[in-house]
Amino acid sequence: MLTKSTPSNGISLRFEAEELEPDNKFQLNRKQRRDLGHLIITTPETERPITLFCNGLTVIGRGRNTVLQALRSGLFELVHSSKEDAGVIMLPYVTSPRKGQYNILSTSFPQRREVSISVLTETTHVVWKEILQPGHTYGLRLAEEAGEVFACYADELNGNPERLTSAQKLPVDREDGGTYYFTVHDDPAPPKLFARLEMPKKAHLNGPDPFTFVIEYTTDSHKPFVFEKSRSPLSVTKFCSGDLHCIDQLIDCQDNDTGEKVEWGAVFVCWDGDPHPNFPHDNDFVEISANRPWRFECTLEKLGNEKEYVRSMEGLKADRTYKARVGGPSGFRRWQYGKKEDLLAGTLEDKMKRWEVDMEKFSRLDVERIEEDLYFETVA
Known part of the structure; x- marks a missing residue:
């Protein structure tokens, strides 16, 4: 003993x-x-x-x-x-x-x-x-x-x-x-989410062309399901609408020659307290299935535009090559099987009750990054 x-x-x-x-x-x-x-x-x-x-x-x-x-x-x-x-x-x-x-x-x-x-x-x-x-x-x-x-x-x-x-x-x-x-x-595992980054080969820092990158999400589930993306970088569509504080919450980006990480000048802040309602907006719910991927787009504008503090390309240097891959988020805490129109039907009270999801039953929805590193060049 x-x-x-x-x-x-x-x-x-x-x-x-x-x-x-x-x-x-x-x-x-x-x-x-x-x-x-x-x-x-x-x-x-x-x-x-x-x-x-x-x-x-x-x-x-x-x-x-x-x-x-x-x-x-x-x-x-x-x-x-x-x-x-x-x-x-x-x-x-x-x-x-x-x-x-x-x-x-x-x-x-x-x-x-x-x-x-x-x-x-x-x-x-x-x-x-x-x-x-x-x-x-x-x-x-x-x-x-x-x-x-x-x-x-x-x-x-x-x-x-x-x-x-x-x-x-x-x-x-x-x-x-x-x-x-x-x-x-041995309850069934949750469906898998896969994230893949798409972006142009060139970024014009001062030209007329905006720089738009896309994160495409796919799944192995043939049954449709809906996940909530509020309070994540993916909930940001305009200034003061979410928790994204910097672009690097969406993509990891570094100088390909020096390995130096990009310090993005673009920040998203809200000076009016917590911008989130008691229950997320319908736009913060995403329906996805194996034959219905979801694409998130984020556009960075040229330097010097009147809203450069929102989606500026500041942080990138001209005539450099950068390496990028998907950053966050790593997963989503709330999801369930079904169609979005059904899961968000009815009054606010109906939605709140329907989305009192037992996470012990559903488990966290993790994200797996499947893309290789992408490269783009910056042009003055």
């Missing part, structure tokens, strides 16, 4: 599990960035910094632990939650050639010090689909003995932890901690 308490002069490790809320689900088909709990390192050392080593730590120095790596290294273990079958679920044992490490700085605090390391996972990883069964409940906990864990004083570490002698390695005890229980669901 794991030790119930930590020796007064030793280092310890324990897992403090997050409390799973009733409406949270471990979805195999829907991307979820789950924070399952924290690894807590406790040390009485006040004068010398300590470095912790274990194969379950995958981000050197930043203190983040991916669950699958911890399971594969043996640091964590997965169990069936039912009392009748509490056996450990075995994963193929994999150790990294380079141990993860975390540096614990010295402190003058007289009390014992605790350092917290987040334990994270992505629920759609292919390994979860291979080992978890929908409808079953599992528990995640710190293993009693498996998975190599040790520490050393940082000033005794000479590059390679494998060169440490047994006398230099500080033992790390494992405290009795919590277990994270979760129930697995």
Whole structure:
């Protein structure tokens, strides 16, 4: 069994599990960035910094632990939650050639010090689909003995932890901690949105021709659905109509020779407070399907026009080549299947009630960028 308490002069490790809320689900088909709990390192050392080593730590120095790596290294273990079958679920044992490490700085605090390391996972990883069964409940906990864990004083570490002698390695005890229980669901994944950028080959900074770029959105869904784009860069059609503060919220653009990012002079601001109504305007809802893409257009005007502060080309330099790709947004929080005319029919109260969307049911609508980098030249 794991030790119930930590020796007064030793280092310890324990897992403090997050409390799973009733409406949270471990979805195999829907991307979820789950924070399952924290690894807590406790040390009485006040004068010398300590470095912790274990194969379950995958981000050197930043203190983040991916669950699958911890399971594969043996640091964590997965169990069936039912009392009748509490056996450990075995994963193929994999150790990294380079141990993860975390540096614990010295402190003058007289009390014992605790350092917290987040334990994270992505629920759609292919390994979860291979080992978890929908409808079953599992528990995640710190293993009693498996998975190599040790520490050393940082000033005794000479590059390679494998060169440490047994006398230099500080033992790390494992405290009795919590277990994270979760129930697995395999609800269908939301449809996919794909974004592709189109733009002219030349941008005339002072000429009569405006520079219009287009972001075309397509989907793999043959059923029509509607998503809400308010409070995103795509809701901006004119001055003071949304949250776009700069063009780089729509496209990433940089000088192809120097790599310097374009500092756009065009900004969208509103001095009258929040411009958004209680419920978005109908124009902030988009209907899309596999045979009905949606194209968003944004036109930048020549320098010196009377509204250059709205859609100026300021930020671009003449006689340069620029590289561009789609910027944001990364996804949409509210959507549902159906036609726009049906989903926005009736009174404001009807619309508001109809769009009280359960995101646990629908899940976030992510955007995948499918285009290669595009290039354009600027002409004075």
